[in-house]
Amino acid sequence: MKSILFVAMTFSSLTASAQEAVSPHMRETINKISQMRETLKISADRSGACETPQSPTCTFEGYCGKLAGKAQDFYLYQDSEGRQVPNMAMVGNLSFAEHCAKGTFPQSAVQDPFVYANQFMDEAAAGGKEQLQRNKERLKKETARTLKIVEDARNHVVKALEVQKTSANGKQIDNMIARVKAIKYRAAKTDGRYMDLVADGCESPNAYYSSEENTITVCPQMMNLPEASLFATLAHEFGHGIDPCAMEMDFGKEGAKLPDFMSLVVKPNQPTVNAAVRMAQNPFKNVISCLQSPQSIEVSIPTKDALLREINEFEDGLKAEVGDEIDEETGETKATDATDARFEDSRQNIEKNYERYKYCSEITGTGHIQEAFSDWISAQALTSKISGIQDSAKAKEYAFGSQTMFYGTACAEVTEAVDRKMDQFVESCPQLEEIRAYMEDMKHSDGHSSHPDANRRINRIYYAKPELQKALGCDGGSNDAQECKP
CATH class of the missing domain: 1.10.287 (Helix Hairpins)
Structure with missing residues (x-):
């Protein structure tokens, strides 16, 4: 998922740091940017725990509306443990406006390496050698926390699978459980240059599964989010290990035995550890069918014709x-x-x-069914996790926190408010409007985007579960999505 912050930082890295002579109009713009930077820094320094928002309708849009009032702050939300959700729309737009100011602002407005990941690798970006070392120590600490959440998410995915086990599907469920247990954690490349991290898939808050290596990678930008957000994301990535594409492939000890048309490199043949489970025997074929229906998220699979x-x-x-x-x-x-x-x-x-x-993006050009199924698995694991939280306030915070990565990156109400604030810089920085249009095109690129829209994923899969609606304290009356069941 490309972000405007990544585009801005890439441009900035290619720009000379020396400040050029500027016009009076640009000087006025620089002053305005300076004021905005100071306002954001103050908001970040004063950030405190937020009350869990309440959306009676239990919809993504409802929660986004509640967060829109924070659209001019650096952080949209902070949970009771101090975990923060950055306002990525504001962060990205400001970074691009700073780029247009010709090297006036060599450092970020706020020192937060979990937002500006180059602060884990670049001494100047971090603000000095000592701060860089502190950032690295903090990353080490948060990586240890992440590894614990990886195992917690794995355990709850396994529990969610075990619940569905019957005498008829026992062999297939055991196959899926074995696949989930075999997935390994892979560290992102944070010991080199920032562009090495970008090339490793970490240009923005992200985690991803590789079937070829049977690994999950968590980007550092994820590691200061609320625990629930990490949990739901990791459960989703474990879901990819058993999604309808992955289940059509044999797996060896090192990962999927990819068919020739998917593999760029010919690898030595490896013994099969977990054999493919064809769709006719897949215990979740009804779920996969349901996810394609209008009553659910209605993902489409292009026909062969x-x-x-x-x-x-x-x-x-x-x-x-x-x-x-x-x-x-x-x-x-x-x-x-x-x-x-x-x-x-x-x-x-x-x-x-x-x-x-046909359930693989390499054939159809769209991975929507893979993403929707992985969301469904994540929702089952999340329900399992929340069922063990007895305190209703903590359960509510956890249920809301599970989707905060999307609230930080994909709230239209927040983005619109940020755009209105940033319009004052468009005259001096016309590229800002161009990059907005580019990012919008990327989001809606002819139906072949890698993921369904965030609002549909959350409303029609996660918030379709009565258990999550109950935890959130909403009536669910405006959400007509059907919960898919095996």
């Missing part, structure tokens, strides 16, 4: 565009026999592999 039609249309469009144009380097027409062969390979791949791997 639609995918073939897309390939054909792309081929026709390319040939119409380049026609008989000659490539200056090769002296051949741009639409060569090799081009034809590549399109034919794509068609053959769909024909050969669609039925078995």
Whole structure:
């Protein structure tokens, strides 16, 4: 998930730090940015525990509306343990405005390495050698906390699977449990340069599962979020180890035995430890079907005909565009026999592999069903976890905290409020408006985004569970989503 903060920091890293001569208008803009930085720093320093928001309708939008009043602060929310949810819309927009100020602000407005991860690696960004060392020690401490939450999430995913075990599906459930237990933790690359961390998938708050290595990686930007947010995210990543794509593959000790069309590197064959479970025998086939229904999140899986039609249309469009144009380097027409062969390979791949791997993004171009199923697994684990919290106030805080990563990054109400605040800088920094448009396009890129929209994921999977509605203290009347059951 690319963030405006990552784009801004990337641009800034390519900009000379020396301040250039500025116009009076830019000087006025710099003064305004300085004032905003100071306001954000004060809000961060004064940040304290927040009361858990209440949304009677039990919807993502309802909670976002409650948080919109904090849209001009550095942190949107802080739980009773002091764990903070940064306002990523404000942080990212401000970073980009600072970039337009031509190196005037070499350091971030707030020293928080869990927001600006370069403060874990760069002495200047951290504010000196001693502070860099303190940041590294803090990362070590929070990594230990994260590892405990990894195991807690794993245990509750296993419990959620065991609850579904019957005499008819016992073998398949045991297979899934074995897969979850085999997943390993992989540390993100925080001992090099910031761009090494970005290349490792950590340009923003993120955690991800690799089927090829059978590992979960947690980015440092996740590690100061509320425990519940880490728990729900990790349970989701464990869910990927048994999602409808992963279950179609054999797994060896080192990870998935990927089919040839998915693997970029030919690896030595490894013995199968957990055999594939085809959809007909999958204990959660009813859930997978339900997630595609309008009563739930209604994720769509492109048909084979639609995918073939897309390939054909792309081929026709390319040939119409380049026609008989000659490539200056090769002296051949741009639409060569090799081009034809590549399109034919794509068609053959769909024909050969669609039925078995239609739940895989590598075939359909969208991983929405994988994400929705992993959310469903996470919701079961979260329910299991909250059922053991006897204090209703703590249960409510935990249930709300489980989705705070999304509240920090995807609240439209917060983003709109931030945009209105940042509009004063657009004249001096027209790129700010351009980058907003770019980020919006990335979010809605022709239906092939890697994840469903956050509001639908939360409303129609997590908040569809009566147990979570009860913990949150909402009536659920505005949420018509159906809870999917095996």
